[in-house]
Amino acid sequence: MSPGPTRRTLLLASLGALTVPTLAACGVTRGDDAGSTRLRMMIPNSPGGGYDLTGRAAVRVMEDAEITSRFEVFNVIGAGGTVAMARLANERGNEDLMMAMGLGVVGATFTNKSQARVSGMTPLARLIQESEGVIVPADSPYKDIADLITAWQQDPKAVSIGGGSSPGGPDHLFPMEFAKAVDIDPRKVNYVTYDGGGDLLPALLGSKIKAGMSGLGEYAEQIEKGQVKVLAVSGEERVPGIDAPTLKESDVDLTFINWRGILAPPGISTARREQLIDLLQQMHDSTGWQEALKLNNWTDAWITGDEFGEFLTSQDERVETTLKELGLL
Secondary structure, eight states, rough: OOOOOOHHHHHHHHHHSOOOOOOOOOOOOSSHHHHHHHHEEEESOOOTTTHHHHHHHHHHHHHHSSSOSSEEEEEEOHHHHHHHHHHHHTTTTOOTTEEEHHHHHHHHHHHOOOOOGGGSSEEEEEEEEEEEEEEEEOOSSSSSSHHHHHHHHGGGGGGEEEESOOOOOOHHHHHHHHHHHOOOOOOGOEEOOOOOHHHHHHHTTTTSEEEEEOOOGGGHHHHHSSSEEEEEEEEESSTTTTOOOTTGGGGOOOOOOOEEEEEEETOOOHHHHHHHHHHEEEEEEHHHHHHHHHTTEEEEEEEEHHHHHHHHHHHHHHHHHHHHHHHOO
């Protein structure tokens, strides 16, 4: 049995291609129609972001496990995922296309006034959940989360917060809810938008922002090397392998969880939807995917089909309500 992918190879898979790459493996499919035809995975942000990492990890596992042998992965960048969503909607009935997405894409469709809502696409599967992290450069003056909160409360505009999603996405919603929890008016938060973690990282390393609030899987290598440090995590529990408290441990009454999943275009047949879900089910059940979850500190959040569709509808409603409360809609 060949060894599973290391954290380094998973990260290189997400960071290594700046053009449209074709990922071809000389494996044997399991013989079903879905596994023996060409498939494409669209990534709705730049290389190095959370969707890129998740989508490429899923494809790599499917190839390595010989679930399918013909897969192309490509990035469609712009407007926080809205450009990719518009393309997905325009590919109505196209049965060889999937798209990695998550809470950030939900928010972007509202703030960019797009009609291509996630609840109007074909739901395949929700894959993962993960904590957001409060991340600062290694030489940051903020030694712990209390230092950051104190400075933020004193002058919210002076503490620039970077995030890899547009308004309405997780990296935006998290600092807004965090600010509210520590008695800062969310409208005073100096939030700087980047198109995914791949764009946020150089700004963080170059100290162009005071802190980043984003998913931790995108910064695993930099955290491990000590280039950045995590002051706190947003989930109910600490993240294994990361020396940082939860916000609740730090006397901040907030828990925030991000999620990611896979969509197909609208209008595909029920039979084809079930074939694609079956491919993802095989991926989810594989040893390689379990290793990917562990290496990237992702929490399994597996639901499929109609159940995922109901979840997407609830997320549309959640984000719309929050953005209205912030005066952004």
